[in-house]
Amino acid sequence: MSILIKNGQIVTAAETYIADLYIEKDKIVAIGKNLEYNADKVIDATNKLVFPGGIDPHVHLDMPFMGTYSSDDYETGTRAALHGGTTMVIDFILQTQGDSLHNALKTWQKKSEGKAIGDYSYHMAVTDFNDDVAKEVVEMIDEEGISSFKTFMAYKGALMIDDGQMVQLMKVVKKHGGLVTVHATNGDMIDSLIAKNRQAGNLSPLYHYLSQPEVTEAEASGRFADMLHYTGCPGYIVHMTCEGALNAVRKATTRNQKVFVETCTQYLTLDASLYEKDFEGAKWVMSPPLREKKDQAALWSGINQGLVQVVGTDHCPFMWEQKKMGKDDFSKIPNGHPAIEHRMELLFSEGVNKGRISLTKYVEVSSTNAAKIFGMYPRKGTIAIGSDADVVVFDPNKEHTFSAETHHMNCDYSGYEGMKVKGKTETVILRGQIAIENEDCKLNPGYGQFIPRGKTSKIVI
Ligand code: URP
Ligand code: ZN
Ligand code: ZN
Numbered sequence: 001m002s003i004l005i006k007n008g009q010i011v012t013a014a015e016t017y018i019a020d021l022y023i024e025k026d027k028i029v030a031i032g033k034n035l036e037y038n039a040d041k042v043i044d045a046t047n048k049l050v051f052p053g054g055i056d057p058h059v060h061l062d063m064p065f066m067g068t069y070s071s072d073d074y075e076t077g078t079r080a081a082l083h084g085g086t087t088m089v090i091d092f093i094l095q096t097q098g099d100s101l102h103n104a105l106k107t108w109q110k111k112s113e114g115k116a117i118g119d120y121s122y123h124m125a126v127t128d129f130n131d132d133v134a135k136e137v138v139e140m141i142d143e144e145g146i147s148s149f150k151t152f153m154a155y156k157g158a159l160m161i162d163d164g165q166m167v168q169l170m171k172v173v174k175k176h177g178g179l180v181t182v183h184a185t186n187g188d189m190i191d192s193l194i195a196k197n198r199q200a201g202n203l204s205p206l207y208h209y210l211s212q213p214e215v216t217e218a219e220a221s222g223r224f225a226d227m228l229h230y231t232g233c234p235g236y237i238v239h240m241t242c243e244g245a246l247n248a249v250r251k252a253t254t255r256n257q258k259v260f261v262e263t264c265t266q267y268l269t270l271d272a273s274l275y276e277k278d279f280e281g282a283k284w285v286m287s288p289p290l291r292e293k294k295d296q297a298a299l300w301s302g303i304n305q306g307l308v309q310v311v312g313t314d315h316c317p318f319m320w321e322q323k324k325m326g327k328d329d330f331s332k333i334p335n336g337h338p339a340i341e342h343r344m345e346l347l348f349s350e351g352v353n354k355g356r357i358s359l360t361k362y363v364e365v366s367s368t369n370a371a372k373i374f375g376m377y378p379r380k381g382t383i384a385i386g387s388d389a390d391v392v393v394f395d396p397n398k399e400h401t402f403s404a405e406t407h408h409m410n411c412d413y414s415g416y417e418g419m420k421v422k423g424k425t426e427t428v429i430l431r432g433q434i435a436i437e438n439e440d441c442k443l444n445p446g447y448g449q450f451i452p453r454g455k456t457s458k459i460v461i
Contacts, residue, residue: 001432005020008048013368028384049359049393051362052387053392054343056089059090100136101136116449120449124146154287156187204278218248220245221240229255265311265343266313283323285323285330317411342402395423399424
C-alpha cells in the first residue's frame, strides 16, 4: 500500500510547513513540494494539518482495580484512541504483590495480543520490590523492551511501595538505563483523611476531593524528586494536577535534575466544582482529583515553560454501574474516567485554538516528547523520512460536540457530555494503513503491534 498526502500543513515539534508526504508500506518515504508518485491512494489535505499520530503514555486497559476491571479492553480502547488520533498507547502492567514481574507480563500479553488495533507498549508497575524483582527489572530492560517502571506512593496494601524500596529500585533502574515513573501522592496522609471523613459520615464524592488536598501531591512530588537526586536516576511524574507539585519540580530543576512531568487533559480543562453535583460527581472521581482554576493556569504555563513535557489521559473508564459500587461511600468508587478518545481534539481546541499553546508545542506534548522520553524516537513521534507512517490528517476548524452517544469508548457516560470543541481528526494512518476514514475504523483486532522500547538513559528533549 502506498499513500500520497497532498498540500497539507505538516506540523512537527520543531516546525510547520506546507508539503506533500509519501508513504510506502509502513514508513514515511518522502516529504517535499509537488511530489509525483503513482500512489494507491491520494489524500487532498489542503487547509488541513498533518501531524504525527498521538502517543498517550498513560492508559489503563482491562485493568483490575478496586474490586473491578476498567471497562475498555485492548480492542475497544485502542479503537477509540485511533478515532481520536492517538495511534499508540502505553499501558501499565501491575505486578501482583508476592508474584513476579514475568508472570504479570504474561497476563498483560494475553490481554493485548490478537486484540489491540492500535500500537502499544507497557510500563511495568513494581508493587513489591526485592532482590529477585531487581533481577527481573534488568531482564525487562535488556530482553523485553520495557524500560520504564511505575511506582505508587499511594494505594497502600495493593500497589504502594515504601521509600526504601523506591530508592533501591531507582539505583537498579539507573544502572541499567531505565526510567522510574510515579503516582506521586502521600498515601498515608490520604488514607487518614479518608478514614476521618468516613467516620464523620462524609461519604459523597466531594469527600474524595477533600481527602486529597494539594499538599499530598506537592509533598510526594518533592520527595520523589529528592530521591531521584540522591540516586541520580531519571524520573517521570504521571498525572500532575497542581501548582504545588509543579513548584516542587521547578525547585528540582535548580539542581539541574531530569524530572519529567506529565499532566492530563482533564486537569487542564475540568475543575473541582464538578464534585458538588452529589453522586454525579462520581464520574470525575479519579486520583489525584480535579483541582482549581489556578492549578489549570499553572499547568498551561508549565507546558510553555518546558516544565511539563507530556499531556496524557490516565484513561481508566468504568461503567456507571461500576461507579455505583461507591454509592454510599466515596472510597469505594472505582477511580478513573474515560478520556483516551478525546485527548488530541480537546488539547487542540483548548490549547491551540484558544491560543494557549503553539502548533509545534501541541505536537511536542501530544506525541514527540513521549516518544523521546520512553525510548521510541524517531521511529515514533515525528513526521520524518524513515519514521513509522503514523499520521493524522486533522481539520483545525471543524466544530463538534463530545457525547457518550457518539464516542467509541466502552463507557456509558461521558465526563465531557455536551462539550463543544473546534478541531477534528479526519484521517488516521497507522504504519502505512488507513486506520480511520469517514469516522469508520478500517483496521481489525490484532493489527496493533507491541513496540519494544530502548534504554532511556540518553534522553534529549
Ligand atoms: O484515578 C485514577 N487515576 N485511576 C487509575 C489509577 C491511577 O492512579 O493512575
Ligand atoms: Zn495514578
Ligand atoms: Zn493511571
